[in-house]
Amino acid sequence: MIEKTQVIINKLGLHARAAAKLSHLANMYNANIYLIYNEDKVNAKSLLGILTLAASVGNEIILQASGNDEKEAITAISNLFNRKFDEES
């Protein structure tokens, strides 16, 4: 199992469209992937789960993955955060 701390840098935070992209990406991996924020832990493959976090810009969340492709999964998800979900330039 690996973990990575990730800061949300896009303006709108984990809103619906960003959450959809995130869960879509997470679904491409076999690993179990979780997002942890404020003692809440949700499955990154669940769109509604991500929405319940209501995490916004500047918040720190922890990405956690376990499985054979955990490293690739964390890297890809972290990149998506850093690219601001491809929504802002």
Added chain:
Amino acid sequence: MPKDIKGIEIRQILELNPLKILKIHNEKWLGNSVSHPRPQRPGLGLSGYLKHIQTGRIQIFGKTEIGYLHNLKDEEKSRCLKNYLSLKLPGIIVSENIVIEEEWIAMAAHFHTPILISELHTAPLISRLNAFLYQYFSKKIKLNGVLMDIMSQGVLLTGASGIGKSETALELVNKGYHLIADDVTEFYLDSNDDLIGRSNPIIKSLMEVRGLGIININDIFGAAAVLEEKKLNLVINLEKWDAKKKYDRLGEDNFYFKILGLDIPLITLPVAPGRNLSTIIEVAVRNFLAKKSGRKTYLEIKKENP
């Protein structure tokens, strides 16, 4: 009570729970924090036995307490009240709209204690407060799954992402059963040690169906299709059909899902093409109800074919 849960301000209790408060004295101190799930009646605390008066508990005064104080001589009365109030209690709620002497209010103000006057009788006041505080302070847990009401049973559908939980739930809603929460269900242990599930308010009545996106069950099927909360009776786990795995053929095995110290009956259903899951789930719940009332089909077969 877990230690990590913070107290709740009296103001928050009033906002969230209608206690039919008519008057608030010493409003300045509504920010006081209650840190215990059970309200307390002072009882002998008023006569000077303060050992079991806990400072984090909200205090309830009914006719007995007020009557007792009125019966005391003036000197005695103020001495007793002073001793009691000096514990710095978070707040006092007086039931049945009983009028309180100005002197007591002033004394409570001195010790930073708000006094609220409620219209309710003492017993309903305590039970409402208790139910509310219990929920607030109870252990909570989030589970990945869809919680539904099927034939008045709270059924949690679990299974790996993409196995078809939401699609099956949608079929069940279409059949007239009720949705409580999709994908993420929040549970708390109530005062009867029942596990009560509800939706996170952000995603209440929402459902995600691949290909359709996020849909609002309330808009599509009407308000009657969604329930606020439901006690959990049964967990049904959906998993990919595995030809090598031994599935229950007779229906004699009992499995349990362990959660917060409770054992909830668990049924594992393999998913394969051609299996109509919503019907199987419906029948599983009917069978669960039959078993609960003592009906055991496999025993009857055994009797007939020894």
